[in-house]
Amino acid sequence: MAATLKDATAIVGIGQTAFAKRLPQSEKELACRAILAALADAGIDPSEVDAFSSYTMEETDEVEVAKAIGAGDVTFFSKIGYGGGGSCATVGHLAAAVATGQATVGVAWRSRKRGSGPRPWKNTAVQLPTPGQWTRPFGLLRPADEIGMLARRYMHEYGATRDHLFNVAMACRNRANENPAAMMYERPLTREMYMTSRMISDPLCLFDNCLETDGALACVIVSAERARDCRQRPVYVHSAAQGLPAQHHGMVNYWNDDPLSGPAWTAARHLWKQADFGPQDVDVAQIYDAFTPLIPLSLEGYGFCGRGEGAAFTEGGALEMGGRLPINTGGGGLSEAYVHGFNLINEGVKQLRGVSTAQVPDAATCLVTAGEGVPTSAILLRA
Amino acid sequence: MLLPVPDEDGTPFWEYAARGELRVQACAAPACGRLRFPPRPCCPHCRSFDSEWRLMSGRGRIWSYVRPHPPLLPAYAAQAPYNVILVELADAPHIRLAGNLVASPDAPLDSVDPARLRIGARVQVAFTDTGGTAVPRWLLERP
Ligand SMILES: [Zn+2]
Numbered sequence: 411m412a413a414t415l416k417d418a419t420a421i422v423g424i425g426q427t428a429f430a431k432r433l434p435q436s437e438k439e440l441a442c443r444a445i446l447a448a449l450a451d452a453g454i455d456p457s458e459v460d461a462f463s464s465y466t467m468e469e470t471d472e473v474e475v476a477k478a479i480g481a482g483d484v485t486f487f488s489k490i491g492y493g494g495g496g497s498c499a500t501v502g503h504l505a506a507a508v509a510t511g512q513a514t515v516g517v518a519w520r521s522r523k524r525g526s527g528p529r530p531w532k533n534t535a536v537q538l539p540t541p542g543q544w545t546r547p548f549g550l551l552r553p554a555d556e557i558g559m560l561a562r563r564y565m566h567e568y569g570a571t572r573d574h575l576f577n578v579a580m581a582c583r584n585r586a587n588e589n590p591a592a593m594m595y596e597r598p599l600t601r602e603m604y605m606t607s608r609m610i611s612d613p614l615c616l617f618d619n620c621l622e623t624d625g626a627l628a629c630v631i632v633s634a635e636r637a638r639d640c641r642q643r644p645v646y647v648h649s650a651a652q653g654l655p656a657q658h659h660g661m662v663n664y665w666n667d668d669p670l671s672g673p674a675w676t677a678a679r680h681l682w683k684q685a686d687f688g689p690q691d692v693d694v695a696q697i698y699d700a701f702t703p704l705i706p707l708s709l710e711g712y713g714f715c716g717r718g719e720g721a722a723f724t725e726g727g728a729l730e731m732g733g734r735l736p737i738n739t740g741g742g743g744l745s746e747a748y749v750h751g752f753n754l755i756n757e758g759v760k761q762l763r764g765v766s767t768a769q770v771p772d773a774a775t776c777l778v779t780a781g782e783g784v785p786t787s788a789i790l791l792r793a
Numbered sequence: 794m795l796l797p798v799p800d801e802d803g804t805p806f807w808e809y810a811a812r813g814e815l816r817v818q819a820c821a822a823p824a825c826g827r828l829r830f831p832p833r834p835c836c837p838h839c840r841s842f843d844s845e846w847r848l849m850s851g852r853g854r855i856w857s858y859v860r861p862h863p864p865l866l867p868a869y870a871a872q873a874p875y876n877v878i879l880v881e882l883a884d885a886p887h888i889r890l891a892g893n894l895v896a897s898p899d900a901p902l903d904s905v906d907p908a909r910l911r912i913g914a915r916v917q918v919a920f921t922d923t924g925g926t927a928v929p930r931w932l933l934e935r936p
Contacts, residue, residue: 532866534795543797544831547928548891549869549877549902551795555861559879563857566912612860612874657837664879664889665830 416684417792418509420637420644421501423452423630424756429593429747431525433624438470440626441521442478448628449479453641454515461486461513461631463503465496467530467750470521486513490652494700494781495673497751498789502650504631514632520752521626529622541660554619554701556662557783558611561703564670565613570721572613575702576604577724579617579744582699584730586741589767593621594745618702620748627752629759645762648775648792649685653677654785662783673786674711674779681788682713689713692790693773694761695735696754699742704782705729712777712788731768739768754778755789762793794868796926802832805846810927815918816846817888830888851918852934853880856889858910875902876910880931892931895921909933 425447427433427440435443449456459481462472472487486507490496497520504516531552550556564570583599586592599617607616637644653676655666663669682688689712697708706720714735715723728734740746740757747753758776760766766773773793780787799807802818809816818832822841835842858878863870875893882888896904898919915934920927 529864534866540800540803541831543799543803545891547795547797547923548893549861549865549875550859550891551861551865551869555859555877558859558861559857559877562859563879563912566857609860609862609874611862614859659831664891665887667887669889 413510414684415505415509415647415650416686417646417648418634419505419631420634420646421629421759421791422632422637422640422642422644423448423450423454424628424759425449425451426591426627426753426756427625429591429623429625429749431622431624433523433526437521437523438474438478440624441470441475441519444521444626444628445475445479445517445519448517448630451642452630454630454632456480457482458515459517460484461504461507461516463488463490463500463516463518464520465490465493465500465750467493468520475519486516490787492781492784494698494750495784495786497698497755497780497787498650498778499652499780499787501629501631501647501755501789502652502787505647505650508631508633514636516631517628518631519626519628520750522749523624524748525622525624552611553661554611554614557701557703558614559664560662560669560707560783561701562613564703564707567670568718568721570706572605574706574721574724575618576601577729578699578702578705579604581729582738582742582744585739585768586745589740589746592741592746593623594741614701614703620700620743621745623747623749625747625749627749627756629755643763643793645759646792647789649681649790650787651677651680651684652785652787653680658785670707671717672707672711672782673784674708674782677786677788678712681790685790687775691775692735692777693775694739694770695737695777696739696742696758696779697737697777698751698754698779698781699738699744700748700781702744705737708779708782711782712779731770736768736770739766739770751780758791762791794923795866796924797928802834806832807926809846810920810929813920813927815849815851815929817849817882817885818844819847821845828885828888849882849884852883853916854883855879855894855910855912855914855916856881857912858894860907872902876905876907878910878916878931880916890929892929895930895932896936897932898930905933
């Protein structure tokens with residue numbers, strides 16, 4: 411019998427800093443504060459940490475973090491590629507390391523000063539060589555432009571409308587309005603505000619885009635056995651997967667045979683194959699929402715509906731509390747904070763602990779996904 | 794404006810563009826010959842490292858488009874909102890090239906009325922000199 415990740419490890423601690431447009435602390439300090447908060451939540455001393463995982467565009471190395479928090483000897487560390495596509499893979503890598511005995515206490519984290527810092531797409535020296543030579547000279551400068559291109563085609567092929575995208579933005583905003591830690595707490599959204607807001611990359615308007623945020627989050631992973639002795643109710647890592655589809659290219663799939671079936675499809679196949687349950691058994695989902703169109707594309711990729719049905723799925727309050735699939739219950743990247751998707755991981759843990767500000771009653775299973783469009787990752791959590 | 798920074802695999806594309814030719818990399822193995830884009834060292838179908846650059850007709854259709862608005866890099870903000878189109882080539886519909894739909898080869902990126910942008914519209918390549926580098930632009934077949 412081959413080793414399996416299934417429920418072999420658990421997330422036992424989560425931590426976060428404030429989320430804001432501008433925080434005074436450095437990215438490194440924010441990382442350390444979130445990690446120490448997560449370890450305190452777990453009741454584990456920082457000197458016991460022997461594994462770290464982060465993802466690219468993280469400015470603070472594990473060397474700096476380990477030194478600052480007083481970690482012990484570290485025997486596993488990894489940095490996953492493709493920015494926001496790597497968020498869930500940090501949990502997957504640590505789960506694998508702990509399950510196979512390479513380490514005992516793993517910490518994953520994300521720290522960003524995107525609210526007050528420079529925007530990555532302005533760094534043309536880094537962005538222009540391959541694959542940027544095929545897109546950026548023509549003015550596809552920002553991720554919003556690249557995803558906007560897919561969104562337009564999706565709308566054309568499947569009759570998706572801006573109202574469908576509004577359904578996504580509204581569900582996330584409604585949850586943020588219930589979450590005092592969210593940047594958009596007490597800032598309701600209306601359909602009129604959405605429909606009259608300025609365009610960022612037509613067909614995507616202001617409210618189709620995530621928030622620029624300063625902030626950091628972290629979580630702690632240990633074996634299921636160790637988890638039983640921790641302070642918090644364990645949230646088990648049931649299944650984990652990464653997805654880099656055949657012939658995929660960089661930020662988007664424009665050169666695949668089928669650009670509308672992105673990395674989510676690849677990750678999903680492996681994720682479900684390893685799981686004891688399927689999409690119909692997911693109580694709540696945290697789906698990477700740097701841009702609203704990623705939600706219908708992901709709903710299809712992860713099997714909540716058929717190809718081309720993701721937009722229609724959002725109708726009738728399906729994504730709201732009490733709906734068919736409540737999503738992004740902390741507000742997501744669109745309305746809680748955009749910390750490259752890490753807030754979705756911690757929110758999944760909150761749901762399965764039963765302590766979310768928008769708690770789905772008796773939630774026992776949660777899907778968390780990373781960025782779609784880029785090589786991605788996903789995890790299934792269970793209480 | 795940003796100029797392409799070609800890598801070793803992409804350089805021939807831009808060299809042919811400078812001569813006014815739209816060429817796409819193709820496998821040179823006699824039994825294969827399949828086109829591929831973006832360019833790369835070897836054929837994903839037969840793994841041959843022999844390649845050639847095949848001349849395209851320069852005709853295509855708009856597969857999708859966006860209209861970026863500021864905040865943008867200054868040279869682009871000056872023309873915003875402009876269009877970026879993704880063109881599927883008539884000769885090889887699975888090969889798609891990002892570009893801009895313009896009223897004439899040297900016209901600015903916002904020179905076509907947005908009402909004319911339509912998925913499926915037929916377009917024809919032209920080449921524009923931007924700071925010493927020729928980049929493909931696209932013109933509507935029926936302006
Ligand atoms: Zn070949």
